Amino acid sequence: MNADKIYTARRPLLVETLTALALIAAPFTLPLFDAAPNTVNRILVWGLFGIGFDILFGYTGLLSFGQSALYGTGGFVAAYLLTRVGFPHVITALLIGMIAAAAVGYLVGLVALRRTGIYFAMITIAIAEVFFFVEFNPLSEWTGGENGLPGVPTPTLDLGFAHLRFTTGWALYPFLAFCYFAGIVVALRIVRSPVGAVLRAIRENPLRAAAVGHNVHGYKLTAFVIAAAYAGFAGGLLGVMQAFMPPDAFMFETSGQLVMQTAIGGRGTLFGPLVGAGVWLFLQDFLQSTLDLGATWKLVLGLVFVILVCFLRQGIIGGLRDLYGLVHRNRRGAESAESFRKTVSATPMPAHELPNGFPGPVLQAIGLTKHYGGVAANEAIDFTVSSGERRGIIGPNGAGKTTFFRMLTCEVPPTAGKIVFRGRDITGMSITDVCQLGLTKSYQVNQLFNRLTVRENLTIAALAALRGKFRLDLLRSLRRIEGLDQRVGQTLELVNLGARRDTPVAELAYGEKRRLEIGLALASSPSLLLLDEPLAGMSPRERVETVELLKSIGQGRTMIVIDHDIDSLFELTERVTVLQEGRVLVEGSPDEIKRNPAVQEAYLGGVNGEMSGIH
């Protein structure tokens, strides 16, 4: 339930059990606080609506102001079936509404998800407005226009031995509570599944998530559809609860209220929307009736919201959790490194294939060129790397080294030229596909999943290697992924971060972060590993250690390393390519390069090759 932890607590069904108990106890305890049953029912519906939204926003990081469109769609499809068509089964109608909303969500997602961040938010606002308009006008025949659809019946359940009729107030509560419970159970499974882990990675660093081999767009669309499904079902429940499906469901205010409630309650917690709805509705009732403040309740709520956004980023639940964490901080003690060691085998992790597996050159760049406007960053580079080789690339600043790497991983498309990887033309492919084929890179500036722990970071990469770029295993537990623990464990061993596996990235030292950075690229067990300035910013001692590390990693795989530390690079590699002003200057063994006058010239007096790399 905590969006920052992928691995679940030791007691797996604790959350579900507590939820069930709370839901059962509610009708007996809440009336003592003057809680009206209809208010409680409303809170449940908003809570359910919010579960899907929280998965989209709290877990995947996509802030959508357009959920009302899907809430309304599901609600009106269900209400239409139940009122105008005379469909007999309420529950089936609700499910049909949910499916309709999910389908619409899929189509909307295709359009909206083409952009990210602020543009995405703007598109969702526009979509909410358009849907409201369409529902109100052209489709008013079906939706009843501003009247909405009155006369929605309540569900009945014929169980053979008993006939349950849910009507209103407390009589409807068990039905809604059950729906909410089911919603939570499913959401918890999704969030604990590999898909949930990937969604969190996307929230933290979508670029890296794609670079380690995940189909980011596909997962985002999945989250969007999930949110749509929850919204659609909740919309149907709204109609049932009120005996009337209101057009306000489609209004932008509904989306806005959902966003605020989730932020108030706590995003990324699944229960945040429920808490937020409770706060909202309670304040609305309390301020309006008891204190007779009239319309001012919304002002109070607005202020509460702004204050929470500023100071309590994770909302109320987050605040409570931080409090709990403060109290229990000392208990967290040392990681059980021993138990961890047992799961790791002694053999190093294999590459995608045995190093001798591929006959020809692993990588071949032919005439690779990149122009940015009038500037030629790379010009007609021919570059070949054989299987198992350790190649270095050096060159003064502005030589085009990083651009070259970015073309190899297909982060940027070349202006001209071709890239052949293991006999396959990968020019113009996506970075995700290239990673899946076995070519990955570690970045010059750390691209980590910052709010996750070391182990979780590596899990993300490993999941892509084990499951391919897209898999809808929403209900599968992470524990059930075969080979995951082993792969993560081996990578931890390789980069020597085993003792720090449960530390969040923010608490790592710089050197440790660099090792994790390398580890992320390693976890996909690439056959060709590119390392972009792995020694950047390290102390001399760290450099020595890292060079040893890289040597051991390099066994059984092909590596290309860019760095400014010429000495270390010459130590590490067998062959070096020198780039200057976007072209290949010369290529040879480290000794040859050291003695080459053109290279010395290029570096302007760096005979010893001692460059303090200016980045």
Place this chain on the structure above:
Amino acid sequence: MRHQPSFILRRRFIGAGLGFAGSLALPASVSRALAADENGHPPIGTWPAGVQGKEVFIGVAVPRTGTYAEQGEDELKGWQLAVEHINSGHSLIKEISPKTKKGVQGKELKLVVADSAAKPNDAVQAEQRFITENHVILMTGSTSSAVAVAMNKLAQREKVLYVTGISGSNDTTGKDCVRYGFRQNFYGETAANAIGPVLLKAYGKNKKMAFMTPDYTYGHTVTKSSSEYLKEHGGWQMVTNQVSPLGATDYSSYLTNIANSGAEVLLNVNWGRDAVLSTQQAKQFGVIPKMKLVIPYQIPFLAKNIGAELSEGVYAATDFWWTLEDKYPLAKQFVDAFRKKYGYYPEWGANNAYMSFAMWADAVENAGSFYPPDVIKSYEAGRKLQSTVGEVYFRKEDHQLVRPVVIVRGKAPKQMKNKEDFWEVTEVVPGAPLMQKPDAFGCKLGEYT
């Protein structure tokens, strides 16, 4: 809710558990039998729970914010005055409801009020709360017909009586009528049929008309009724119908279209603040006085807001205007009492509110109890009632009050005898011939229980 006597708290507790149980395996008859029982009637809706004490509550969901806020506040005053008069046994109430002594069936009336902002969802939410917490025995409130229709359905489902506030759509006692709902005021069809002949007489035949319609049920039905009457009986031609959303502020696009349409008469069906803005802007765009303005369904405070220069010569159909005090003694009593309490002449919303409560009191006293089916049958008995516009009665087939429509024409500023003397009553048209046949709009009243 904090002051509820302990037996209600206990009842709520039991109610929660019962509701719980009732939804589980208990057959309906068993759960009903477990609760209290009066006169052999099983409990229904908020009866008898809501009438156990010395007070009974009435739930009001009225717009206090938004486009219809001004009219909503005015309506509320009407209800408040009615409650005051009923509780004290005021003479005016006794004229309308002769059996009333003090309160209703001896119980004191209390209002609980919420802001609906003319949104059906908010109104339903508020009234549901009132039903569960206060056990309201009567619901009211609407200025938008969308709210009235939603409340009709809620009333029928919850088995709690509902009398409309202002509702002009044909549908409220047409296809969306319910057994538990009643309407006092005039509506699209009667307005059109009343004002139609007046317009034909004043402006002649074969005119070109333009409509401004707010985009919801009230707007569409009034436009339809009016345009059909004028077309059928006078050969008028509708050259354009500009439909705008409720709450629109900028009418420039619509008015430009109208200005270029060649119309001679502009019928503005917009209501509340929309009517004020659209009329003011119509003047700014030169549409009026080039075209003649007609208000088929009058709005309280319209004339005050647009000013007598704009309302001069404008024909409108309305429910009540205070100068009727010269014609009807009950109107005079009402206007005097209202002015004394609030300091201004009442508009028709307040009158409508007052009358609907007075007639409800009469129905209950004649039924002898609050038991909803009995009260309904009392309404349906067709008793003739005295009102501020003469003799009226409820039609049992659709629960619509059969009552006259008042045609007014705007006075010129120099003709006004005081600051609120905006309209001159030209005709009081009897209601019965104006109404459609009871089943013409598809009304099917529901069950009593």
Place this chain on the structure above:
Amino acid sequence: MITWANFASQLFNGLALGALLALIASGLTIIYGTLGVLNLAHGAMFMLGGYAGYTTYQATGSFVAAVVVATLALGVLGIVMERVVIRYFYARPHEDQLLVTFGLAIVFVELVRWHFSSDSKTVQAPAALQGITNMGFMFYPTYRLAVVGICAVALLALFLVLYRTRLGMIVRAGIEDSVMVDSLGINVDRVFMVVFGIGAMAAGFAGIINAPIVSLAPEVGEQILVQTFVVVVIGGVGSFPGAVLGGLIAGEIISLTSMVNPGYAYVMLFAAMTLVLTLRPRGLLGARGRE
């Protein structure tokens, strides 16, 4: 109905609508372009400008005073908002920025509702500008005509500030690359503050001059906000000429669609926005993509 007379009338009407939208949108776009913050409270600022002007008008009876006070007040509000709240959000993810400006918008609206009530307030246009002008092909309210001129002057003033002053040059550079500007030793903090103030002023100014046309209510900001987004997206984020062009285009889309069916006017706007976002995401005149 589609006739020449109506076409000309609606075309002109669209110009009037567009001029106002252009003014508001330019405020939003330079804030977003320079600070990278999408100010969801921009519509609320428009509304606040109207109310500030209304209060001044009630107190002084002078429309000119109302305009001056409203503009300055919103400038101050913008600066304060930037200093007290927005500044702390530059480092936080975009979503948090959206949330906090969204929340502030609600707070502003509710404050106004609390203090002024929900009734709409009318502001009278200055006496000299009341009345109707006969333009030959249509009658047009004189004040609306004046608003076109006023907006044009305001946009010109903005243009002069952006393109003829040192501050404006820094702002435009900051839109292109704020990191660079910072490393050149320019006090980016102060620039941000001033930009936010200018953007708020544009919105507030638009709010008060628009008040006599449509009257004031707490909700007017919401409607204008969404339309402003559309303008900014069509014209190109961060581009002042884009805001002007986008505004005019949006105004014409609304009014020309109204010729056929006024109800669809806003949907057409959104359709246009979606089209632009899909085919040319950086807008018609936008700079490099700033996501």
